[in-house]
Amino acid sequence: MNIEVRHPEPLKWTIEVDGGWVAMIRLYPSGEVEWVGTRPNYQRKGFATLLWNHLVKAGVNPKHSACRLLEGDRWARKVGGELPPLHTVPCDKCGATSLI
Numbered sequence: 001m002n003i004e005v006r007h008p009e010p011l012k013w014t015i016e017v018d019g020g021w022v023a024m025i026r027l028y029p030s031g032e033v034e035w036v037g038t039r040p041n042y043q044r045k046g047f048a049t050l051l052w053n054h055l056v057k058a059g060v061n062p063k064h065s066a067c068r069l070l071e072g073d074r075w076a077r078k079v080g081g082e083l084p085p086l087h088t089v090p091c092d093k094c095g096a097t098s099l100i
């Protein structure tokens with residue numbers, strides 16, 4: 001298994017396994033997470049955490065977003081870093097109507 005971190009766009013990083021992406025993170029220019037996720041067959045193996053730690057080590061200074069679903073909230077608590085209070089729903093910023 002060949003695992004590679006790629007940086008295909010200025011604010012986007014991926015982890016590729018054998019040439020296909022399995023985890024992706026996109027940031028706003030502020031460093032706040034816009035989206036982070038792992039493809040279903042690869043979840044709970046630490047790929048998103050590997051990506052986060054890669055960004056921290058590279059000096060990118062990613063920041064958790066207040067707009068986190070519950071699963072994302074659990075992940076954010078696990079990887080560490082400053083955690084803004086979770087948004088309340090309905091949320092004007094991201095449009096979420098549920099925390100799930």
Ligand SMILES: [Zn+2]
Pocket residue numbers: 066067068087091092093094095096
């Ligand atoms: Zn929100």
